[in-house]
Structures are given as C-alpha cells and as structure tokens.
Amino acid sequence: MTDNSFRNPTAHDVARLAGVSQSAVSRAFTEGASISAEKRRRIIAAADQLGYRPNILARSLIKGSSKVVGVVFGQFENPFFAQALECFSDSFARRGLRMLLFTAQTNATVDEQVAELLSYQVSAVILMAVNLSSKLAAECARSNIPVVMFNRTTEGDHAAFAVTGDNRAGAAAIATHFAATGRRRIAFMAGYEDSSTSRQREAAFLAALVRAGLPAPRRVAGNYSREGAIAATRELFASPSDRPDAVFCANDMMAIATIETLRSEFGIEPGTSCSVAGFDDIPMAGWPSFSLTTYSQPVEKMVAHAVAFITGEDGGRASVIVPGKLILRDSA
Amino acid sequence: MTDNSFRNPTAHDVARLAGVSQSAVSRAFTEGASISAEKRRRIIAAADQLGYRPNILARSLIKGSSKVVGVVFGQFENPFFAQALECFSDSFARRGLRMLLFTAQTNATVDEQVAELLSYQVSAVILMAVNLSSKLAAECARSNIPVVMFNRTTEGDHAAFAVTGDNRAGAAAIATHFAATGRRRIAFMAGYEDSSTSRQREAAFLAALVRAGLPAPRRVAGNYSREGAIAATRELFASPSDRPDAVFCANDMMAIATIETLRSEFGIEPGTSCSVAGFDDIPMAGWPSFSLTTYSQPVEKMVAHAVAFITGEDGGRASVIVPGKLILRDSA
DNA sequence: CTGTTAGCGCGTTCAC
DNA sequence: GTGAACGCGCTAACAG
Numbered sequence: 001m002t003d004n005s006f007r008n009p010t011a012h013d014v015a016r017l018a019g020v021s022q023s024a025v026s027r028a029f030t031e032g033a034s035i036s037a038e039k040r041r042r043i044i045a046a047a048d049q050l051g052y053r054p055n056i057l058a059r060s061l062i063k064g065s066s067k068v069v070g071v072v073f074g075q076f077e078n079p080f081f082a083q084a085l086e087c088f089s090d091s092f093a094r095r096g097l098r099m100l101l102f103t104a105q106t107n108a109t110v111d112e113q114v115a116e117l118l119s120y121q122v123s124a125v126i127l128m129a130v131n132l133s134s135k136l137a138a139e140c141a142r143s144n145i146p147v148v149m150f151n152r153t154t155e156g157d158h159a160a161f162a163v164t165g166d167n168r169a170g171a172a173a174i175a176t177h178f179a180a181t182g183r184r185r186i187a188f189m190a191g192y193e194d195s196s197t198s199r200q201r202e203a204a205f206l207a208a209l210v211r212a213g214l215p216a217p218r219r220v221a222g223n224y225s226r227e228g229a230i231a232a233t234r235e236l237f238a239s240p241s242d243r244p245d246a247v248f249c250a251n252d253m254m255a256i257a258t259i260e261t262l263r264s265e266f267g268i269e270p271g272t273s274c275s276v277a278g279f280d281d282i283p284m285a286g287w288p289s290f291s292l293t294t295y296s297q298p299v300e301k302m303v304a305h306a307v308a309f310i311t312g313e314d315g316g317r318a319s320v321i322v323p324g325k326l327i328l329r330d331s332a
Numbered sequence: 333m334t335d336n337s338f339r340n341p342t343a344h345d346v347a348r349l350a351g352v353s354q355s356a357v358s359r360a361f362t363e364g365a366s367i368s369a370e371k372r373r374r375i376i377a378a379a380d381q382l383g384y385r386p387n388i389l390a391r392s393l394i395k396g397s398s399k400v401v402g403v404v405f406g407q408f409e410n411p412f413f414a415q416a417l418e419c420f421s422d423s424f425a426r427r428g429l430r431m432l433l434f435t436a437q438t439n440a441t442v443d444e445q446v447a448e449l450l451s452y453q454v455s456a457v458i459l460m461a462v463n464l465s466s467k468l469a470a471e472c473a474r475s476n477i478p479v480v481m482f483n484r485t486t487e488g489d490h491a492a493f494a495v496t497g498d499n500r501a502g503a504a505a506i507a508t509h510f511a512a513t514g515r516r517r518i519a520f521m522a523g524y525e526d527s528s529t530s531r532q533r534e535a536a537f538l539a540a541l542v543r544a545g546l547p548a549p550r551r552v553a554g555n556y557s558r559e560g561a562i563a564a565t566r567e568l569f570a571s572p573s574d575r576p577d578a579v580f581c582a583n584d585m586m587a588i589a590t591i592e593t594l595r596s597e598f599g600i601e602p603g604t605s606c607s608v609a610g611f612d613d614i615p616m617a618g619w620p621s622f623s624l625t626t627y628s629q630p631v632e633k634m635v636a637h638a639v640a641f642i643t644g645e646d647g648g649r650a651s652v653i654v655p656g657k658l659i660l661r662d663s664a
Numbered sequence: 665c666t667g668t669t670a671g672c673g674c675g676t677t678c679a680c
Numbered sequence: 681g682t683g684a685a686c687g688c689g690c691t692a693a694c695a696g
Contacts, residue, residue: 007396008453008475010689021667026691034665051471053451057398058689061389062672064339068432076418077615079409086408089435098452100400101431103421119385120430121340139383143340226615264620283409283558288596289621342673353683358675365675366681390673394688 009050018046029054060121069310070117072102072110074129078224078253079282080297081128084150087303088126095311097123107131107194118143124310126150131196132160146310150302153196153319162319163305165279167197168204170295173326174248174277175208177293181332183246183275188217189232189258191224191250198224198250201279205248218244222254229254233261237268245274246332252278252285255292259331275332281324293332296324341382350378361386392453401642402449404434404442406461410556410585411614412629413460416482419635420458427643429455436462443468450475456642458482463528464492478642482634485528485651494651495637497611499529500536502627505658506580506609507540509625513664515578515607520549521564521590523556523582530556530582533611537580550576554586561586565593569600577606578664584610584617587624591663607664613656625664628656 011025018025020043027033028043046052060066069092075081092099100120102113110130117125118139125140128150132140137160140147149162178186188205191198206216220236222229229249237243249255255278262268262276270276271291278285281296301322308314343357350357352375359365360375378384392398401424407413424431432452434445442462449457450471457472460482464472469492472479481494510518520537523530538548552568554561561581569575581587587610594600594608602608603623610617613628634654640646 008689012689022689023667023669023691024665026689027666030691036665039665051474053447055393055453055689056448056451057389057393057453058672059691060672061387061393061674061689062691064672066389071433073421076414076421077411082408082414086435089405089408089433093435098448099433101403101421101433103418103425115385116388116430119388121387121389142383260620288592340673344673354673355675355683355685356681358673359682362675368681371681387673390688391675392688393673393690394675396688 008055009047009052011052011054013050014043014047014052017050018043025052026054064121065123066121067096068098068100068120068122069124069126070100070102070114070120070122071126072104072113072117072128072130074103074105075224077226078251079284080251080253080280080299081151083282083299084128084303087300088307091303091307095307104130111136114140118145124148126306126310127152131194146312148306148309150306151197151297153200161309161317163302163309164197164319164321165295165297165302166321166323167200167279170279170297170324170326171201171204171248172208173295174279174293174332175205175214176212177277177326177328177332178246178248178275179209179212179214181275184214185242185244186214186217186246186248187220187236187244189220189222189229189236189247189249189254191222191254193221193223195224195250201248201250217248222249222257224251224254226253226257229257230261233258234265237262237266243274246277247274248277248279250279252280252282252292252294254278255294255331256284256290259290259292270331277332281327285327286329291330293329294327296327298322298324340387341379341384343384343386345382346375346379346384349382350375358386396453397455398453399428400430400432400452400454401456401458402432402434402446402452402454403458404436404445404449404460404462406435406437407556409558410583411616412483412584412612412631415614415631416460416635419632420639423635423639427639446472450477456480458638458642459484463526478644480638480641482638483529483629485532493641493649495634495641496529496651496653497627497629497634498653498655499532499611502611502629502656502658503533503536503580504540505627506611506625506664507537507546508544509609509658509660509664510578510580510607511541511544511546513607516546517574517576518546518549518578518580519568519576520551521554521561521568521579521581521586522551523554523586525553525555527556527582533580533582549580554581554589556583556586558585558589561589562593565590566597569594569598575606578609579606580609582611584612584614584624584626586610587626587663588616588622591622591624602663609664613659617659618661623662625661626659628659630654630656 015022027035153162220232222232278294285292359367485494552564554564610626617624
C-alpha cells in the first residue's frame with residue numbers, strides 16, 4: 001500500500017529497448033495478432049528484462065469490460081457456500097476469469113456493494129446468500145451485466161436469473177419420509193425470515209405434511225446460524241411433555257447444531273425418539289458424528305449452470321432448479 | 333459476459349447534461365475538491381438521472397494503483413482459512429479495499445497467479461496457504477507491492493513479511509501437556525510436507541518431548557486433509573498391540589477426523605486411552621461432539637497485523653508471531 | 665507485417 | 681471556483 005511513486009515499466013519502455021513501436025509490443029502480448037515470430041521473440045526478451053507486464057486495467061478500460069466477475073458473499077461459516085465459492089473459483093480460473101469478492105451480511109448493504117461492483121466494470125455479478133433490489137437489478141440489466149442469484153430467487157417484478165436446488169421437492173421428500181416413518185409431532189426450523197430459500201422449503205414442507213394428513217408443524221426460527229439453532233432447539237424441547245418427534249431444519253448447519261444440542265442437553269439420540277433432517281448435504285452431514293439425513297444440493301452442477309449463464313454458453317435465460325436427492329442416514 | 337456494446341454514461345455525458353465541464357464532474361465526485369455546493373448538487377442530480385458512476389478502472393489507471401488487494405487462497409474446506417478470509421473481507425471493507433481472489437492448490441501454480449495479480453495493479457498481495465518463489469517476491473518488492481504470507485513463513489534468502497500463530501510454543505505446550513498427563517507412546521500427524529507451519533510444529537513438538545524425557549513421536553502424514561487424516565489414523569492404530577496413547581495433529585481439521593475415526597472404527601473415546609490434540613482452535617473444536625484440546629491461533633489478531641502491514645499503519649517491517657493459548661478440552 | 669494515430673474515462677495541472 | 685488541455689497504459693483502426 002506504500003503509494004507507488006515507483007513506475008512500472010510500460011509498453012513504451014519495452015518498445016524503446018527492443019527498438020520497435022509500442023503497438024508492436026501490444027501485439028506481441030496479444031493472442032493471434034499479426035507479428036513476426038522473430039520480432040515477438042525480441043520483444044518478449046526485452047519485456048522479461050524489464051519485468052514488463054501488460055496493465056490489465058488499461059486493457060479493460062479500452063475493451064469496456066474486465067475479465068472480472070463480482071461476487072457478493074456472506075455465510076463464510078457455512079460449508080455449502082464455501083464449497084460453492086471454491087467451485088466458482090475453479091470454474092472461473094479455467095476461463096481466465098477472476099473474482100472480485102464483496103461481503104454483505106444483510107440485504108440492506110447489498111445495493112451499495114453491487115453499485116460499487118458496477119464501477120469496477122465487472123463482466124458479471126453473482127449474488128450468494130443475498131437479494132438484490134429491483135433498482136439495481138435494472139441498473140445491471142441496463143449495463144448488460146448478467147446477474148446470477150445463487151441459491152436465492154427473487155419474487156417480484158424483476159426476475160433475475162436464479163439457480164437453486166429443488167427446495168420444494170426436497171422439503172416434500174423430507175415430509176413424506178417423516179410421515180412414512182410414523183412421525184406425528186413435527187417441527188420446522190426456519191432460516192432467515194426473508195430468505196426465499198427458507199420460505200420455499202417451509203411452504204413445501206407444510207403442504208406435504210398436510211397432504212399426508214398430518215397437522216401443520218410447530219415453527220421456530222434458527223436464522224441459519226448455529227447459535228440460533230441451539231436456542232431454537234431449546235425452545236422446541238423445553239417442555240418434556242410436548243416434544244416434537246421430528247425436526248426439519250432449513251439447512252444442514254442448523255440440523256447439526258440441533259443434533260448436538262439434542263444429545264448434549266436433552267440426552268436424545270437423533271433418529272431414535274426424534275428424527276432430525278437438514279438440507280444441502282454438506283460434507284459434514286456424512287461424518288459419523290452426525291450421520292444426517294438430508295436433501296442434497298449438487299453444488300458443482302449449480303455452479304456449472306451459473307457459469308454457463310454468465311458466459312452465455314447456454315442460450316437459455318430461464319432460471320434453473322437443480323434437482324437433488326434425499327440422502328437417508330441415521331438421524332431420521 | 334454479453335460483450336458490452338452498451339456504453340455506460342461517462343463524466344462527459346453528465347457534464348453535458350448539467351451544463352458544466354467534465355472536470356467539474358470529476359471534482360463533484362472527489363472528496364474535498366474545490367467546487368461550489370450548488371454546482372455539485374446539480375451535477376449529482378444529473379449523474380443520478382443518467383445512472384452515472386465513476387469508472388474505477390480509469391481512476392486507477394491514473395492513480396497508478398487500485399484499491400484492490402490480491403488474495404491467493406486454497407483450503408476452502410478449512411474453517412480456519414474461511415474465518416481468516418472473512419476477517420480480511422471485513423477489515424478491507426472498512427478501508428474501502430476490495431479483494432481479488434485467486435485460487436491455488438499447489439505452490440507450483442502460485443507464481444503464475446501472483447504474476448497475473450501484479451498486472452491488475454493490486455496494491456497488496458496476501459498469500460494464504462501457499463508460498464511464493466523468491467523470483468516473484470522480488471518482483472513484488474520492485475513494484476513496491478507489500479506481500480504478506482499468512483500462516484506461512486519463508487525459509488530462505490527472501491524474507492517476506494509473515495504473520496503466523498505461535499507454532500513452536502503451541503506444539504511445545506501440547507507436548508508438555510501430553511507428558512504431564514502420563515502419555516508415553518506419542519504420535520505426530522503432519523500436514524503438507526512442504527508446509528512451514530507443519531514443519532515448525534513438528535520440530536518444536538519433537539524438541540519438547542525430548543526435553544520431557546520422552547522418545548521421538550511416531551510420524552504419519554495427513555496432508556491437512558480429512559481423508560489423509562483418516563488414513564493416517566488407520567495406519568497408527570492398525571496394530572492393536574502397538575497403539576499410540578496420544579496423537580498431536582498439525583491442525584484441528586485432521587484432529588477432528590482422527591477423533592471420529594477413533595470412535596467409529598476403533599471404539600476408542602478420545603481423552604481416555606488415547607489423547608488427541610489439534611492446532612488452530614476453529615469453532616468446531618469447541619462443539620460438544622469433538623471437545624478438542626488444541627492451541628489457538630487468534631485469527632482476528634493475525635488478520636489485523638496483516639492489514640496493518642499492507643496499509644502501512646505500523647511502521648515495523650518485521651514478521652510477527654501472534655501468541656495463542658492452550659485450550660484444554662475433553663480430548664486430551 | 666509494421667508504425668502512426670486516435671481514443672478508452674478520468675484526474676490533474678494551469679491559466680483564467 | 682472553473683474550464684481547457686494533457687496524459688495514465690493500452691488496443692484498434694488506418695495507412696504503408
């Protein structure tokens with residue numbers, strides 16, 4: 001951060017040293033530009049000697065768009081998003097794209113973040129774990145910048161491209177499984193109240209329970225956090241005479257917290273007197289300590305769809321729902 | 333990624349609409365520039381109407397440095413690094429800095445990554461989970477770009493600024509604790525073979541055991557991965573007659589895998605016939621399922637040092653070792 | 665194939 | 681306080 005009084009070598013410097021024009025230098029560093037092999041060699045040599053490297057900022061300024069994708073991220077502690085971030089990173093690397101990372105904990109701050117993103121001339125925006133206001137969605141659209149909502153959908157006038165897991169099918173599968181295994185006093189632990197994902201899972205869960213002839217579930221909110229899930233579990237199991245025999249948590253991290261709380265505070269082994277199910281199938285769900293029944297969200301496929309959209313590799317513009325699978329383990 | 337045939341509004345466009353010069357527009361968006369309040373108001377209004385936003389690329393091109401920090405990252409699955417990434421992200425956000433994220437799994441690929449980073453005119457580079465070749469370290473130094481090795485040190489001629497936990501004190505504390513609790517058949521599970529962190533922990537662990545009059549530990553390699561740790565644990569406990577009574581794993585993630593493997597495959601409850609200890613004190617270490625004894629690395633403090641270095645907030649240039657604490661839990 | 669010329673969008677002198 | 685003019689480093693269109 002020491003302010004660069006230092007000047008990096010420029011194409012001019014290289015040109016002077018190699019005895020060519022500055023545009024020749026530019027061509028030497030451009031794939032498939034017409035330049036003689038001999039001259040290119042000389043230029044590269046001069047560049048090496050000077051430690052020259054094309055200034056991507058200047059290049060992007062001309063091209064009007066950079067090879068950078070803006071990613072708005074929250075949820076560092078959730079392995080599902082960590083995995084997704086890794087997949088994106090790999091996928092982008094293969095295409096020569098870079099990620100400019102922005103953090104947003106709440107939807108409130110997202111707009112500023114995305115606004116700043118735009119001034120970086122990013123070539124696409126990926127929103128993980130947050131929603132975008134219609135105002136900014138419109139602004140992105142105007143600038144021709146593709147926006148992807150990852151694991152979120154917008155419900156409203158502005159329908160941004162969204163890639164999600166199959167929230168409804170997954171929640172229904174869990175409900176059906178609870179019903180089939182004779183559970184009757186069923187509870188639902190919600191994520192953020194304003195999360196489309198949590199709401200969709202809840203609605204589908206409720207509907208499937210009703211279809212199975214079961215009453216509506218008790219409802220607690222865990223806010224997608226470990227602490228929230230622990231508190232919610234305590235609330236659910238506070239009264240010994242009226243405990244649920246099954247809990248569906250809106251994601252795996254909460255389900256795991258629930259499992260641990262059940263064991264350590266209530267002496268209940270999940271899968272016996274009470275079933276616990278989650279959503280995501282994060283790697284941890286398969287660990288022997290948890291053996292969590294859950295509905296999978298295939299991260300790689302979801303990321304592939306998102307990347308295909310922003311690179312225009314697929315023609316389609318419609319949002320996509322990636323089907324998962326019910327993963328039965330010991331907890332339910 | 334749809335190539336922008338679209339042209340974003342520029343300062344000229346705003347100037348024309350507001351009936352002022354382009355430089356007036358520039359001033360209106362520059363903190364503390366001399367411009368009348370009235371004119372600024374008019375310009376901002378025009379800018380809003382057009383959806384104008386200063387082009388940061390152009391600004392950076394002039395200033396010679398962007399408000400972007402390059403971060404080379406691996407280890408998405410390790411919460412320690414996820415936490416660190418989050419801390420960096422927050423800390424940067426408060427200073428108006430952005431993160432350009434690069435992925436590198438091996439040291440081999442780091443050089444290219446950093447090379448590209450440089451052409452983005454980043455104002456600093458943070459290396460997590462990888463080492464930098466001396467060639468590139470030199471190149472960064474020449475460009476006046478501060479480089480921080482996070483949780484890594486360089487051993488050699490080129491000493492980049494490094495911020496680490498107290499690998500030696502931590503490993504020694506674990507060794508002392510093992511000795512004090514009567515453990516004698518002690519094992520060490522290494523991370524990557526070329527990781528300075530793992531090597532420092534190993535050396536200090538060995539030295540402390542020797543000082544305590546104990547034999548050198550058996551050694552297995554877990555490569556900082558869950559699978560590696562599980563395989564290593566199987567190897568350690570394969571012969572029922574010759575099992576260790578304590579295992580020190582080079583990080584918490586491996587220690588947790590070890591705990592699970594001990595329980596699920598060998599029927600051993602960690603902390604009874606065999607102690608298990610880790611390093612990092614990731615949040616998971618405190619979960620009831622693991623209750624892992626470990627030595628903490630204070631992520632926030634480590635990040636604070638790194639940020640202070642790249643922003644030049646501290647005068648010092650010497651690498652820093654952030655002390656942690658021995659955290660005693662049930663596993664040892 | 666090559667050099668010359670003209671910008672990309674903005675910050676920054678420098679006169680007024 | 682304000683506008684004109686210049687240049688950051690580079691690519692692209694144009695002659696040759």
